[in-house]
Structure formats: structure tokens, C-alpha cells
Amino acid sequence: MYGNKFPTFNNFSIDIIRGSFKPLATGFSNTDNLGHGFTVTRNGTGDYTINLLDEYVSLVYWDINLRLHAAADAMAEIGDVSLSGKSVTVRIVKKSDGVTAVDPTGDANTRVSFELELKTI
DSSP states (O other): OOSEEOOOBTTBEEEEEEEEEOOOSSSOOGGGOEESSEEEEEEETTEEEEEESSOOSEEEEEEEEEEOSSOOSOEEEEEEEETTTTEEEEEEEOTTTSOSBOOOOOOTTOEEEEEEEEEEO
């Protein structure tokens, strides 16, 4: 298991997976990931999957943000969660409509940061 471990409570424990990745349209690589317990797959424009290395029972809490060098019409959001498939979808969309997928301008400061609190057995 990966992440920070918390003591067992009511017959379960919580793992926290924290990390970040660069959402690059070209040159995307897992070597730029910070954190452990996951890899990331780029599926298309503004569409990424966080692949968890372990299986969990439920997602207790999540937080995600898009760090940019300059203001832009973009935000990151959590999409589908498949705990049996060990995956969490991340979408980067326009703030102005909340729907249109976008790739943010890639520079050294552009990152998607996230925290997942996951219930274990």
C-alpha cells in the first residue's frame, strides 16, 4: 500500500495519496510526477487518468487543483472514479463553460495537484 497510513478505526483504515503531474499536450511523461502510489495516463485533450497501484473500498475525500503560471480559462475536476479498476479520471475544462476540454499552456509551473483519501479494508 502507498500513501500516508492512519490507524484502523471501525475495522478500516485510510490511505492518503497525494501527488501532482504536468498536464502537457506534447511530451507527457510519468517521470514528471511527484508523489507515489500512482501513475498517470493522458487519454486526450484535457483528459487524464490517475492509475492507483492498490485497490480501495471507497473514496472518502478528494481535492484537486490546477496550478498555472498565468491566469487562464481552465480548471481541473475529478470525473469518473473506479475503485475496482483502480482509476480516477481528471478533466481539465474551461472555467467559463465547465464543459469544453482544454490543454493548459505547458510551462515549468503548470501542474495538476491532487489528494485522495481512500478507505482500505
